Amino acid sequence: GNSVTQMEGPVTLSEEAFLTINCTYTATGYPSLFWYVQYPGEGLQLLLKATKADDKGSNKGFEATYRKETTSFHLEKGSVQVSDSAVYFCALLTGTASKLTFGTGTRLQVTL
Amino acid sequence: GAVVSQHPSWVICKSGTSVKIECRSLDFQATTMFWYRQFPKQSLMLMATSNEGSKATYEQGVEKDKFLINHASLTLSTLTVTSAHPEDSSFYICSARDPAAGNSNQPQHFGDGTRLSIL
Numbered sequence: 001g002n003s004v005t006q007m008e009g010p011v012t013l014s015e016e017a018f019l020t021i022n023c024t025y026t027a028t029g030y031p032s033l034f035w036y037v038q039y040p041g042e043g044l045q046l047l048l049k050a051t052k053a054d055d056k057g058s059n060k061g062f063e064a065t066y067r068k069e070t071t072s073f074h075l076e077k078g079s080v081q082v083s084d085s086a087v088y089f090c091a092l093l094t095g096t097a098s099k100l101t102f103g104t105g106t107r108l109q110v111t112l
Numbered sequence: 113g114a115v116v117s118q119h120p121s122w123v124i125c126k127s128g129t130s131v132k133i134e135c136r137s138l139d140f141q142a143t144t145m146f147w148y149r150q151f152p153k154q155s156l157m158l159m160a161t162s163n164e165g166s167k168a169t170y171e172q173g174v175e176k177d178k179f180l181i182n183h184a185s186l187t188l189s190t191l192t193v194t195s196a197h198p199e200d201s202s203f204y205i206c207s208a209r210d211p212a213a214g215n216s217n218q219p220q221h222f223g224d225g226t227r228l229s230i231l
Contacts, residue, residue, distance in 0.1 A: 034219070043118070043205050043222035044156075089155065093219050098144060098209045100219055104155040 002027045004090050006103035013080055013110050021075040021106045023064075023090035031092040033057075033066055033073040034100070038087045047075075047088070080110045115139060116208045118223030126231055127198060133191045133226045135206030141186035142208035146220060147179070150203040162189040196230045203227050 007022040025031065032051045036044040048057030053068035062077045073090060090103040115138040125131055135145055143164045148156040160181050161169045168181035178200075180192040189208075193200050207220035 032219070036222075041225070041227070043116075043224040044207075045222070046218055049218075098219050099146075099158065099161070102155050105153075107153070 002031070002092060002094060002101040004092055004101055004103035006088075006090050006106050008104075009087075009107040011106060011108045013108070015082055015110055015112055016079045017110075019075070019077040019080045019084075019108065021088055021090075021108070023073045023075065023103060025071050025073065025090070025092050027071075027092055027094055027101075029094045031094045033064070034091045034093070035062070035064055035073070035075050036089040036091060036102075038089065038105070040086070044089065080108070082110045082112060084108060085110045116142075116206065116221045116223040118206050118226055120226060121224060122227045122229075124229045124231065125196065128195055131193045131196055131228060133193075133204055133206070133228075135189045135191070135208065135223055137187045137208040137210070137221070140208075140210040140212065142189075143186060143211055144209040145183060145189040146207045146209075147181060147189075147191050148205045148207070150205060150225070152203075156205060159191075164189075193228065196228070198230045201228055201230045 003026045005024050034049045035047040037047045038044050048059040050057040050066035056065045064073050064075045087105045087107045089105045091100045117136045119134045145162040147159045150156050159174045162181045162183040164183045170176045183189040203225050205225040207222045
């Protein structure tokens with residue numbers, strides 16, 4: 001079956017530090033990959049996506065590259081801000097069922 | 113862009129009462145909606161898939177008589193937690209699929225969640 005593994009948090013960084021949140025997956029077929037962000041007390045927002053191997057998704061300074069050979073989709077940002085503090089979920093989708101498979105989420109805390 | 117509205121955002125009620133949570137797609141018709149439960153500092157657990165005009169499909173281990181789902185129109189799905197008890201306290205999130213968007217673009221649009229506290 002499908003599964004997503006994320007690095008455990010929390011991740012605590014100082015403002016302007018470099019961020020990497022690791023995500024690897026197991027899936028049948030050729031999944032689409034997503035990163036969602038959840039701010040405190042809110043639902044999930046799509047941050048970025050990639051639909052095929054070697055695609056790079058990017059948004060708001062965040063980026064992730066779909067690596068088929070390593071089955072990974074690591075999230076990176078060159079310089080984090082306090083406002084980036086949130087929980088980040090890696091997810092995948094296969095087929096037409098629209099069922100997303102989520103990782104466990106990684107909490108990011110950015111301090112001044 | 114596509115918006116999903118979830119109501120209420122926060123509810124506190126006594127043990128034994130039933131609570132209804134609404135999920136509306138505001139600018140698209142959602143034939144499929146999803147209900148998730150999220151425990152503190154944990155991931156989302158899919159509870160059920162709600163299909164307009166038919167019975168919901170529940171995930172293994174989710175009590176269908178406890179969590180009643182109704183998807184009576186293309187823009188509204190409701191989750192009713194029946195005879196709620198403190199262990200049902202959680203953050204419930206709905207999402208809706210816009211069939212016009214295509215799976216790979218934005219598979220689901222999420223509501224802002226409902227925090228349910230049972231005393």
